[in-house]
Amino acid sequence: MRIVVDLTRCQGYAQCVFLAPEVFELHGEDALLYDPAVPDDQLDRVRQAAAACPVQAILVGEEVSAGAR
Amino acid sequence: MPGDLREGRIVIIGASLAGLRAAETLREEGFTGPLTMVGDEPHPPYDRPPLSKQVLLGKASASATELPTRRDPEAQWRLGVRATGLDPVGKRVLLADGDSLPYDRLLIATGTRARPWPNPEEAALDGVFTLRTSDDADGLAERLAAGPRRVLVIGAGFTGSEIASACRERGIEVTVAERGPAPLVGALGGTLAKLAAGLQRAHGVDLRCGVTVTALHGNGRFTGADLSDGSHIDADVCVVAMGAVRNTEWLADSGLAAGARGVACDAGCRAFNMYGIVTDDIFVAGDAARFPHPLFEYQMLSLEHWGNAVAQAEVAAHNMVNPGPLRRPHLAVPVFWSSQFGLNIKSVGVPTFSDQVVIAQGSLDERRLVMVYGYRGRVTAAVTVNMAKWLEYYERLIETAAPFPPAPGAADRATAAAVPVPSDVPDPKVLSHGPTVALTGYLPDRRLTMVRPV
Amino acid sequence: MTADTLLERITDYANRPNPYPLYAELRAAGVARQTDGSYLLGTYHDIVALLHDPRISADPRSRSVPRGDRSEEGLHLPFLRLDDPEHHRLRTLAMRPFGPPHSPGRVDAMRGEIARITEELLEALQGRKQIDVVDDFAYPLPVTVICRLLGVPREDEPLFRAWSDVIVDSADVRPGEATERVRAGQQAHAEMGQYLVDLAERRRGQPTGDMLSAFINEPDPAGQRLTGEELAVTAVLLLIAGHETTVNLITNGVLTLLRHPDQLDRLRREPDLLPRAVEELLRYEPPVHMRERFPLADVDVAGTTIPKGTPMVLVLASANRDPKRFRDPDRFDPARPDNEHVGFGSGIHLCYGAPLARVEAQIALRALIPRLGTARLVQDPPPYRRNAMLRGPRHLPIEF
Ligand SMILES: Cc1cc2nc3c(=O)[nH]c(=O)nc-3n(C[C@H](O)[C@H](O)[C@H](O)COP(=O)(O)OP(=O)(O)OC[C@H]3O[C@@H](n4cnc5c(N)ncnc54)[C@H](O)[C@@H]3O)c2cc1C
Ligand code: HEM
Ligand code: SF4
Numbered sequence: 001m002r003i004v005v006d007l008t009r010c011q012g013y014a015q016c017v018f019l020a021p022e023v024f025e026l027h028g029e030d031a032l033l034y035d036p037a038v039p040d041d042q043l044d045r046v047r048q049a050a051a052a053c054p055v056q057a058i059l060v061g062e063e064v065s066a067g068a069r
Numbered sequence: 070m071p072g073d074l075r076e077g078r079i080v081i082i083g084a085s086l087a088g089l090r091a092a093e094t095l096r097e098e099g100f101t102g103p104l105t106m107v108g109d110e111p112h113p114p115y116d117r118p119p120l121s122k123q124v125l126l127g128k129a130s131a132s133a134t135e136l137p138t139r140r141d142p143e144a145q146w147r148l149g150v151r152a153t154g155l156d157p158v159g160k161r162v163l164l165a166d167g168d169s170l171p172y173d174r175l176l177i178a179t180g181t182r183a184r185p186w187p188n189p190e191e192a193a194l195d196g197v198f199t200l201r202t203s204d205d206a207d208g209l210a211e212r213l214a215a216g217p218r219r220v221l222v223i224g225a226g227f228t229g230s231e232i233a234s235a236c237r238e239r240g241i242e243v244t245v246a247e248r249g250p251a252p253l254v255g256a257l258g259g260t261l262a263k264l265a266a267g268l269q270r271a272h273g274v275d276l277r278c279g280v281t282v283t284a285l286h287g288n289g290r291f292t293g294a295d296l297s298d299g300s301h302i303d304a305d306v307c308v309v310a311m312g313a314v315r316n317t318e319w320l321a322d323s324g325l326a327a328g329a330r331g332v333a334c335d336a337g338c339r340a341f342n343m344y345g346i347v348t349d350d351i352f353v354a355g356d357a358a359r360f361p362h363p364l365f366e367y368q369m370l371s372l373e374h375w376g377n378a379v380a381q382a383e384v385a386a387h388n389m390v391n392p393g394p395l396r397r398p399h400l401a402v403p404v405f406w407s408s409q410f411g412l413n414i415k416s417v418g419v420p421t422f423s424d425q426v427v428i429a430q431g432s433l434d435e436r437r438l439v440m441v442y443g444y445r446g447r448v449t450a451a452v453t454v455n456m457a458k459w460l461e462y463y464e465r466l467i468e469t470a471a472p473f474p475p476a477p478g479a480a481d482r483a484t485a486a487a488v489p490v491p492s493d494v495p496d497p498k499v500l501s502h503g504p505t506v507a508l509t510g511y512l513p514d515r516r517l518t519m520v521r522p523v
Numbered sequence: 524m525t526a527d528t529l530l531e532r533i534t535d536y537a538n539r540p541n542p543y544p545l546y547a548e549l550r551a552a553g554v555a556r557q558t559d560g561s562y563l564l565g566t567y568h569d570i571v572a573l574l575h576d577p578r579i580s581a582d583p584r585s586r587s588v589p590r591g592d593r594s595e596e597g598l599h600l601p602f603l604r605l606d607d608p609e610h611h612r613l614r615t616l617a618m619r620p621f622g623p624p625h626s627p628g629r630v631d632a633m634r635g636e637i638a639r640i641t642e643e644l645l646e647a648l649q650g651r652k653q654i655d656v657v658d659d660f661a662y663p664l665p666v667t668v669i670c671r672l673l674g675v676p677r678e679d680e681p682l683f684r685a686w687s688d689v690i691v692d693s694a695d696v697r698p699g700e701a702t703e704r705v706r707a708g709q710q711a712h713a714e715m716g717q718y719l720v721d722l723a724e725r726r727r728g729q730p731t732g733d734m735l736s737a738f739i740n741e742p743d744p745a746g747q748r749l750t751g752e753e754l755a756v757t758a759v760l761l762l763i764a765g766h767e768t769t770v771n772l773i774t775n776g777v778l779t780l781l782r783h784p785d786q787l788d789r790l791r792r793e794p795d796l797l798p799r800a801v802e803e804l805l806r807y808e809p810p811v812h813m814r815e816r817f818p819l820a821d822v823d824v825a826g827t828t829i830p831k832g833t834p835m836v837l838v839l840a841s842a843n844r845d846p847k848r849f850r851d852p853d854r855f856d857p858a859r860p861d862n863e864h865v866g867f868g869s870g871i872h873l874c875y876g877a878p879l880a881r882v883e884a885q886i887a888l889r890a891l892i893p894r895l896g897t898a899r900l901v902q903d904p905p906p907y908r909r910n911a912m913l914r915g916p917r918h919l920p921i922e923f
Binding site for chain 2: 571572575576577578580582606607608611818819820822831870871873
């Protein structure tokens, strides 16, 4: 699974960091960093984070790679 | 009629952010015909912003930034193949492998590439990088992990500044050489550029402004560079961050209005031909596009913004499968973000389209503020530093052409700082880095001819 | 009836079970000036815009005509009712032991403990034919959690519940005079604050891993610690907010699922939907229905100029049902896409405890759902709490 955060929309509410702290991280007070490749054991948490994001900025999905050959 | 547009052959050139989001939107809008995605990189679509942030910090691997999809675009993928030409009469795209692809409608999403160091021999030295692709990032991240003595970054735009930030966070010595008077000045103007300069120095960056790099040295391996002020920098890694070049050369003989500033299109993303006549089967989106924006006096904007690539791709795709009256304009207010030195910088509107700025909230000292940009008495842009939650208020001011300076009343507006000062956006030509937002008309305060419809 | 009595009708206890038709009336009226001079707002776009407008104050001292006497002026206010930059400073300090950037894993690490407390509560109910979802489960769960988090003895619950009731009542939005309520609220606030500061003082130098310990023992290199008064108001805010709201979310969850057996069934089959179902509950039956604000300058909202200092009531629960933002807004749809509800507010005051409330509600409902198969509501609608702002059932009797 891959994620991408639309940081154009993200307002730094950090809901995702609380709910999946191994995947999302605040850099300083306001800037969000995240690991785009979600480890399997974090998937549940990442889904919670995506549901909780107040501006729905987190997209969770399969990468294209499988079909892209 | 509408039924027809949902069929036929669509080809998308450029298999990155704009291309992928357009492909998904086409399917979401009910397009059922064959769809081909052509990309010259061997990789499936991936995300670039992490390349100068998470990846250089060693927090994510360059190969892990593939973009997730909203849905399967059900496309035929032609990756690792470059489009070399376009025959708009025969409606075919020519590919480097000799193949040619027929299309009924075409989307151009070929984006940009890093502007290379002008001297090819010097550029070929081992240890000299640009940063645009995941392969670039992979190579650079590996060098940073090896602990170089010093990194030289040429150009202090957003990308250069983010690279410098990542180096410092990893404890690597870094020199930044910038031709302009300060980092980010081309994108954000004088006041925030001063903040950026202070920030870089506070984080231990050896920042050299008002200088150019005159030569890169090395014997196969990069060892250092000469600066125009006569000084010399010893370093093992050099990153050339001098802005981007639009990937439009392959369209040179196509008869389209394609050039160094991108492919010109109308507000509905339809490409213009070189006579300024709009086509109806060729669309453009993302970094490759150059489009008129009513909020900025219909000047043609070329943006290198992630959010613009997504929004414009969605509009282009919608318009590719919908007839005239149902088509939409691409009117999104430009939004950009950058994170560096622990700060979250976001901008909305076009900061370079300004003559004055004012600090509307917060303060420079706290490095938490909102800077509002005005042009001839109306709000045209705002930049937040660690105050992203307020951005949408200013977006609304821009959309409604609200008067500048913005109405008082914010609880955290310091009265002392609430005096507008000149925005100090220099002529882009004096900068090493291209500004991220380029008004491809003239800068407004030069008072040159401007088309004013209505 | 005209829109200028809407606040009266919304706060009328008779309408507590179903205020939603009144909210529809409010949205149709646009900006509704009330007979007492305040303004009521209910559309999604207006409310989100106002919550992001720096000229809109949460500070009651920005009100041109003070509520009750002027005694609010000298008070220390919690950051819920302060504007930036003070709000930011205090919220940041309060966040240090609770969330990112300093304590990013704190809430995540509480999942196990919350699950244990949930199981204990449910075990105690084993074999019962009838329970009150509120008193037997939805109230004790968040109270126990916030007590452990803050470091407040669970046995003291009757004590702080009494204070909390008075404070919450004093903060309720109601038309008309409020002097007496405000005075009583201040008294209770002072007592509760003193109680919490005493608890914190006992942990000075002997931290016990809870947030009161963290607050009192935080090193203070650069103004990084709450003063005694700030600690008092912050701790009161956290204790109250931490247990007066989540109870409604869990209770509304049970109520809504029992009213929608098809969706209950679906969640039983697709437990992965639960996080989104909780968001939908926060939209559809939010625990916090409205918030008060005061413009610091004359502001234009949807064609009406609201004068500086005039109270504005933002009806979040109405925004959540705005058909201009949510398709089919009166439908409870746990799989709703694009659910940017304002159940936790928006902008700088967005709920501090939202992640904790989410984790609590998810764990609670995940444990409850399998047991609701044969359950049925004894009373529908159930009896509601008096409060219109923090709206939720006082009891929710269900039978198995
Ligand atoms: C290091 C870095 C950091 C960034 N950070 C930010 C940020 O913080 N915020 C922000 O808003 N934006 C940021 N951006 C910009 C953002 O990534 C771009 O705006 C976005 O990638 C544009 O997408 P696009 O699809 O239009 O173009 P591109 O991503 O450039 O994709 C174009 C694709 O087309 C391919 N192509 C080109 N020519 C041909 C041809 N002839 N035939 C076939 N294929 C071709 C290219 O190889 C490429 O794969 C950053 C970019 C970089 C490189
Ligand atoms: C389902 C449960 C909850 C709901 C629906 C809820 C709702 C809200 C709302 C709507 C606000 C915004 C107030 C405003 O804008 O004026 C808010 C703020 C706040 N909430 Fe919650 N809340 C819940 C649980 C919690 C919990 C568990 C805590 C504490 C641990 C908490 C602590 C706070 C605090 C401190 C604020 C003030 C934030 C600020 O002003 O910056 N809440 N809450
Ligand atoms: S929850 Fe959403 S808005 Fe908040 S930091 Fe995460 S992505 Fe950004």
